Amino acid sequence: MNVPTVxxxxxxxxxNSGExxxxxxxxxxxxxCRALGPILDEMSAEYGASLPIAKVDVDDSPELASTYGVMSMPTVILFYKGSPVDKLVGxxxxAVYQAAVERSCKVS
Known part of the structure; x- marks a missing residue:
């Protein structure tokens, strides 16, 4: 399963699609970022629809990167009900991403 770039x-x-x-x-x-790809693919397959996962290319969407204070790559931001709740840089x-998801978003 490939994680889409949006x-x-x-x-x-x-x-805004869910919690x-x-x-x-x-x-x-x-x-x-390329090394992170397979990890995100695995997580997408494991969590399915309960955790939508996507990528933003900062070269194509610099406004989004600026809005969320992205200064280094990769930066993973977890959103809960449309608001950022956790940011992991580098x-x-x-296991670290999974723990952040469980802690921040209460995904089951």
Whole structure:
């Protein structure tokens, strides 16, 4: 399962589609961002519809990156009911992302 890359419109749809969402801010040329891809794919398959996951390419959507204070890549932001609740900067292990989801978003 491939995690979609979204623009402003797609971002709004995903963040406001339910209670929880995970958005990765990165770029195609960013090696740590590419390494994060398989982790997000696995999480998307595991959580399914209960946790929408998407990517924002900061080169294509610099306004979104600026709005959410993205200064380094990858940056993963967890949203709960449309509002950011956690931000993880830099490449982390899958377990760290899963723990953040469980802690911040109460996903089951």
């Amino acid at each position: 623009n402003q419109e797609g971002f709004e749809q995903i963040v 929880t969402a995970l958005i990765e801010f990165g770029a195609s040329w960013c090696a740590p 490449l982390r292990s899958k």
